[in-house]
Amino acid sequence: MKKVYLDSAATTQVRPEVIAKMQDALAGCYGNPSSSHGFGRTAKTAIEKARKTIAKYLNAHPAEIIFTSGGTEADNMILRSSVRDLGVETLITSKIEHHAVLHTAEALAKEYDIQLWFVDLDSDGNPDLDHLESLLKKDGSKKLVSLMHVNNEIGNITDISAVGKLCMENDALFHSDTVQSIGHFPWDVQKTNAHFLTAAAHKFHGPKGVGFAYIKRNAGLKPLIFGGSQERGFRAGTEPYHNIVGLEEAFKAAYDNLEEERNYVTELKRYFIEKVSKAIPDVAFNGLSGDMEGGTYTLVNVRLPFDPEKALMLLFHLDLKGIACSKGSACQSGSDIGSHVLTEILSNEDMEKPSLRFSFSKYNTKEELDYVVEVLREFGCD
CATH class of the missing domain: 3.90.1150.10 (Aspartate Aminotransferase, domain 1)
Known part of the structure; x- marks a missing residue:
């Protein structure tokens, strides 16, 4: 058959070179990246190298790249911290977002009694930017807009540069779930006006269980997971070194080819x-x-x-x-x-x-x- x-x-499907890189990491570099001895320093150096590689391709600063378990965690972290720590009073999204965004937004509306507004869609599923602008101007509440770049079911591409411009003009925060587009489209975060982006390695021929959040410097987010000081304090827990170097290898291959x-x-x-x-x-x-x-x-x-x-x-x-x-x-x-x-x-x-x-x-x-x-x-x- x-x-x-x-x-x-x-x-x-994971690229063969990614599998090879991860096998080498698992076999030869098993130190805890937080340890001060040579084994740990080797792992830590490789993680920081991966962070710099990703930042270079996105035209971001390495400190703006935070490794996570994938897109769902990154979406949750950004939306939750925006409401809890940044004083967001209104979430604006669409009804065709990934459930990592939709369900989180719905939960936050109940937990924090914030406003949850949905931007209108045209018959093809594109967000109505005129309606978005009217929502941004509707009242004086602090707002966060969350609209995905590429829809995971119907593939529509949202003009997130235009969305980012509207958010900037109306002093709103902007998050985009870019899980279906990072690794498949060229990126320059300096031109999107986005405060937050999310990615998952397994969408571009990397391993499952690892991804990253782009969090613009000085955005003010605080961690949801507490413990150690890993990931610049954003995400406690021992970093999965083998997954991170696998992500880096897949990311490089995606953009080099x-x-x-x-x-x-x-x-x-x-x-x-x-x-x-x-x-x-x-x-x-x-x-x-x-x-x-x-x-x-x-x-x-x-x-x-x-x-x-x-x-x-x-x-x-x-x-x-x-x-x-x-x-x-x-x-x-x-x-x-x-x-x-x-x-x-x-x-x-x-x-x-x-x-x-x-x-x-x-x-x-x-x-x-x-x-x-x-x-x-x-x-x-x-």
Whole structure:
């Protein structure tokens, strides 16, 4: 049976050079980075080198990079500390954010009795910047805006430079969940006007369980996890040295090969759209996932003209055929509730049709896509 992995928006295959780097770290550098002896100093030096590498590619200062267990922790840390320590009284976000942001915002609204406002979306799922501006001007409360750069389900790309400019003009803090875009798009934090960004290594061919937060210097955030003084006091706990050097290796590879790999994956997406549109003429693309400019090059979210009853078996059928994809984000795969993203932008009639997210990487081929399209076509014809 063929094995085709098209779920890279959920997690990516780890690069061989990253695995090698981590194996070397696990075998040869096992000192605690907080220890003062040579073993510890070696590990600490490597961690600081990784911090400098990331900062260089983002045009940030090394002190602005804080290692975390991933994007979810980073989102929680930023939003919670902003409310608890910076006096944020109003959170502004959208209803199609990742649940790491949405659920945190909802919890904070209850715990701290703050205002939670949602920016309007257009029919494709893009935030209405005019409405955002009106919310920013609505009252004199201290505000934090949290809008993701690339949506993890429909791939829409938000103009976060424009969002950042609006926030700056209205004296608001700005956080963006950039988990789906860091490692896939070039970055210059000096041009985004963002105070906070988040990233996860496993989205760009690195290990799971490690990521980082970009926290602009002098932002005033305080730690949520107390203990030692690791990560400049932002995050106590012994640093996972092997994961951090793995993140660095994956990050370097992502940006050193960005143009070549982006062109390759972009062509895969274009090819898939062409093939599936020809094989299944009534197929539709949710959000801007079928748009080569307005949506990320890494994924498409297709809505298939299949009978709803029959479609209940579609993911199971694809799995039997060795095809890995997703009906939404992987974080929701155990839930019977439909995609909160698609619920916001699709009609009830369109929600009855099966939607699948196919996400691509440098490890995919056109031959794999041919196979997937043929399996979909045959399923629709049976």
